[in-house]
Amino acid sequence: MIAAVLHGPNDLRIEEVKTPACGQDELLIRVKAVGLCGSDIRTIFNGHKRITYPQILGHEITGDIVKVGSGVTKYQEGQRIYVSPTVPCFDCAACKNGWYCQCENLTVPGTTIPGGFAEYMVITKDIIERGQIIPIPDNMSYENAVMTEPLSSVYACQENADVTLGDTVVVIGTGPIGCLHIELARLRGAIRVIAVEQSEVRLKMAKQFGADYLINSKNEDPVARVKEITGNWGAEKIISANPSTDAQKQAIEMAAKRGKVVFFGGVAPGKLTEIDTNLVHYNQLMLLGHFGYDHLQNYKSFALIASGRLAAEKYVTHVLPLAEIKKGIELTQSGEAIKVVLQP
Ligand SMILES: [Zn+2]
Ligand SMILES: [Zn+2]
Structure with a gap:
């Protein structure tokens, strides 16, 4: 499959990689739309203290479930889903206080495990059990669902303040x-x-x-x-x-x-x-x-977009194939684009 792989700071390559296998407690999705976030751009140029190289970035993820591991009962093939990148451990001091976005062992697709800048992505057991997967209703586009991630942080900030x-x-x-x-x-x-x-x-x-x-x-x-x-x-x-x-x-x-x-x-x-x-x-x-959001704030942000009260499509000014990610970065940096969404 084709993926955008970061091999080190300022070394992003579009390349052919092995399509990941779906384990018995996992899901495989065909990524449909994935947001290009300001934090992705910072990581591409400067690296990230928690990243392991080479890494497939991309944390604003939507896709179709194409394979369901034999041990997974909650999801079916063909479901359209939004995948939240906040996967807390539920075990550290921050998690025990309910501050999941401050988790000391946070799993983050696109940073600590492979993310969505690829044709296929494995939804791990961790994500299924402790992250958040939200089915996308028929009348909601993948591109609009992507906006859930940036909105969640904004939503959490204004709720907390x-x-x-x-x-x-x-x-x-x-x-x-x-x-x-x-x-x-x-x-x-x-x-x-x-x-x-x-x-x-x-x-x-x-x-x-x-x-x-x-x-x-x-x-x-x-x-x-x-x-x-x-x-x-x-x-x-x-x-x-x-x-x-x-x-x-x-x-x-x-x-x-x-x-x-x-x-x-x-x-x-x-x-x-x-x-x-x-x-x-x-x-x-x-x-x-302010930093991050918890599961409930993420869910409420998704619901706000799904309801149409917040018109997510106004933010998505550019939809580009994944191979044109460098163009997407330029459009974002110049201020010409509000939000660039990539289609692997
Ligand atoms: Zn983001
Ligand atoms: Zn934790």
Whole structure:
């Protein structure tokens, strides 16, 4: 079969590999659509601390079950499925506290085991027992189902930060994740959503997903502008979905009293953000980190897309054959694509 195999940092090859065998407690799927995620691109160029080489990447996975191991009773051949890449151990301290996305032994297809950038993929016993497989309804496309993965993280973030009715929400960074944040904040009842971004192309995108105000932070001071828009009050929820320490600093400065600031995007290792802790102290700000999602949040995100309330097709701007993954990376990096979905 054809697969996109990462042999080391910056060494991605489209090549012929052996089609994996399906064990008795496993499923084999024909991968139908798989998302190209920002984290895949980072891993392709820089590697990943948990990856084993050579590895087939791809963690936003959908496909058809083509083989069912003799020991598997819950699934049938021909089922269309979405496969969540979060497979916790249920045994470590984090899992015992219910924080599955913080699992210390997380199995991740596309990082620790082969993922979906291939024609076929084995759904291991671990995934079947401790991951999450969701059957895709007939009226839902594979491409839309793929959006469940990025949405899950966004959904979990806004649920944990309690984005709610009446909030002014600022989203800093409007790549695909930022756009999902904008649309979801509106669905959760925000009265005002403000997008902050340095790229004009991405700001236009933010408008399309329902941002009420657009601030180009290259041209104007986002803190002053948010204060102006909110009558000097600030925003109740600020989500920094980008790798900039300046944006993190600004997020704190534009928060309303008792506001919540979420660091959704990681910054370069070793880079520190300078913050005025008096703002945190006197204004009783809450600083939250966000990473990942749990099974229930994943399921609810899938249901939100399946219901049509969140129009996933608006995000999928490019569907390309797997062999054109390099073109997909360029389209994503230039900001021309919102979401690239690959078809192996
Ligand atoms: Zn992803
Ligand atoms: Zn665990």
